[in-house]
Amino acid sequence: MSADGGRPAAEWLKLSAPTLAEMEAMALDAYARLPEAFRAMCGNLVVRVEDFPTDDVLEEMEAETPFDLLGLFQGIGLAQGYETAAGMLPNMIFLYRRPILDYWAEHEDTLGDVVTHVLVHEIGHHFGLSDEDMERLEEQADT
Structure with missing residues (x-):
């Protein structure tokens, strides 16, 4: 066991940053x-x-640097009248792994909480949700 009661030092030696596929699995x-x-x-x-x-x-x-954006909604949000129509590309949410990892390293949140927050925030753009609505969705995802 480590001096601070956390993971054993040997366990940390085996860990690496999540891959794109692993972070996508977290988001899904x-x-x-x-x-x-x-x-x-x-x-x-x-x-x-x-x-x-x-x-x-x-x-x-x-953006001033590639680390400024954690995620991005691309498409036409429901607030702007999006409707599924033939020939339209689907709305997409991009999560940016390296900026998310950088943010995580500098804050107290778990990586799962950061991924959830960015995902919900970007979905919020899709629906035109308020910050309060997005906070409620994050809380529901945590249960």
Whole structure:
């Protein structure tokens, strides 16, 4: 056991940062814990995990560094009148692994909590939700 009562030092030696696929699995697990009625309203929403935003996204969002964006909703939100139509690409949520890991390293939240927060925040853009609504969804995903 370590001096602080946490994981044994030998256990830490075996750990590595989650892969893109592992973080996507975390995000999909968080999504599955959201209320069923809410998920049904999301329709054909696609969740993807990338290491960083593209240069075009960084420029469009006026980000100073690739670490400025943790996630991004791309598409037409329900607040803007999105309806599924033939030929339309699905709405997508991108989670950016390296900025999320950087944020996690600097805060007290668990990695799962950070991934859930970013996912819910980006879904919130899809629905035009308030901060209070997003906080309630995060709490429901934690149960």
